[in-house]
Amino acid sequence: MKQKTVVLGVTGSIAAYKACDIISRLKKQGVEVHVILTESGSRFITPLALETIAATPVVTDMFNRETPWEVEHIALAKKADAFLVAPASANFLGKAAHGIADDMLTTTILATHAPILVAPAMNSAMYLNPVVQENIQLLQKRGYRFISPGEGRLACGDTGVGRLAEVEDIVSAVLDALNPRQDLAGVRLLVSAGPTQEALDPVRYITNRSSGKMGYAIAQAAARRGAEVTLVSGPVSLPAPQRVKLVPVVSSDDMFRAVDGAFAGCDALIMAAAPADFTPQNLSGQKIKKQGNGLNLALKNTRDILLAMGQKKEGRILMGFAAESENLAQNAQSKLRRKNLDFIAANDILAQDAGFGVDTNRVTLYDDRGGARDSGSMTKDALADWLLDALWARIQRNRGRAGAE
Numbered sequence: 001m002k003q004k005t006v007v008l009g010v011t012g013s014i015a016a017y018k019a020c021d022i023i024s025r026l027k028k029q030g031v032e033v034h035v036i037l038t039e040s041g042s043r044f045i046t047p048l049a050l051e052t053i054a055a056t057p058v059v060t061d062m063f064n065r066e067t068p069w070e071v072e073h074i075a076l077a078k079k080a081d082a083f084l085v086a087p088a089s090a091n092f093l094g095k096a097a098h099g100i101a102d103d104m105l106t107t108t109i110l111a112t113h114a115p116i117l118v119a120p121a122m123n124s125a126m127y128l129n130p131v132v133q134e135n136i137q138l139l140q141k142r143g144y145r146f147i148s149p150g151e152g153r154l155a156c157g158d159t160g161v162g163r164l165a166e167v168e169d170i171v172s173a174v175l176d177a178l179n180p181r182q183d184l185a186g187v188r189l190l191v192s193a194g195p196t197q198e199a200l201d202p203v204r205y206i207t208n209r210s211s212g213k214m215g216y217a218i219a220q221a222a223a224r225r226g227a228e229v230t231l232v233s234g235p236v237s238l239p240a241p242q243r244v245k246l247v248p249v250v251s252s253d254d255m256f257r258a259v260d261g262a263f264a265g266c267d268a269l270i271m272a273a274a275p276a277d278f279t280p281q282n283l284s285g286q287k288i289k290k291q292g293n294g295l296n297l298a299l300k301n302t303r304d305i306l307l308a309m310g311q312k313k314e315g316r317i318l319m320g321f322a323a324e325s326e327n328l329a330q331n332a333q334s335k336l337r338r339k340n341l342d343f344i345a346a347n348d349i350l351a352q353d354a355g356f357g358v359d360t361n362r363v364t365l366y367d368d369r370g371g372a373r374d375s376g377s378m379t380k381d382a383l384a385d386w387l388l389d390a391l392w393a394r395i396q397r398n399r400g401r402a403g404a405e
């Protein structure tokens, strides 16, 4: 197999020293690494250190005269099978998001067709600043893959999110990008994500807390692994995943119809959405006026989408989620049976590293054969692949059984 090449951008962050470890691990996997070091990156680590490990010249200057026969940024952009920026500073994210190309790294990245992976590292207040978050969203929309930073004690003494992701996670994301698994090729996967909104009147609605991140991560990971993915999504503020058919919906009734309509054409359904369980009995055509005694709302149950699909599942594989605040195992297993599921991924919504809005999650995956596995705390992206691995194993088992019959 042809040797793969990674271009690694190193920007100004105290985590720049970790680039040495990243290079060394990639090289152990037989990957050639070329490093572009930014001006501020070079304040934290020397070109010599990186060059010694990479065994290729480190590029720092746009106007280097040593290789005048090649337009260097174009040559590197073409050479890359994957492009990694680790650590990525807030300054780099801002420039990349807005097409500013004022140094070797930002110029080369504009010219590459290779998959681009970015591992940010910075102080947590900077990372959580809306301008940085918006830049990240813009880049995600354009297909950049983010390896989310971890939480912990930061170099500045603060504690919070912003620490460069673990080197192993970065390296494995790069290896995945270099050799994309296509194990789910030919699998038609239906995923639901996000909350629903149940209107009371033209301006008000009731909803569930759900960012949609878990379902979007599953849809994205499955598409990358070759599945044909339909994503039925309630209202969320996330960029549409690439190569996924997105079906936006608002109410749980809309979601029911969209999932039901796509169900016949799918091999597996992962219901990661949090559809509202209750909806107003009556929808007021006019804005409801304030009254002296407040407002009594009459609510009715919505239809349980997963339950209905479980009743007509035939050969399909069904995975549900259970968000629980108590009796996790018992509640999850009874949902698994009641809804006729193959799997249920249960999380404790009161745990700090799981649930709403955060980038990490931790689930226990129960299956219909009595199995239970703990995922450990991981990023929602990594968890998406972990859940898909379980789904894939079940698909293979079912195929094996069908073949034997």
Ligand code: CTP
Pocket: 252, 271, 272, 273, 274, 275, 276, 277, 302, 303, 304, 305, 306, 307, 319, 320, 321, 322, 323, 324, 335
């Ligand atoms: N679900 C669904 N339709 C609904 C409500 C939930 O398909 N109207 C799905 C969710 O997407 C999830 C699973 O059912 O995959 C479990 O959701 P959860 O809210 O934990 O369970 P409920 O069945 O609603 O039970 P309860 O509210 O009593 O915990």
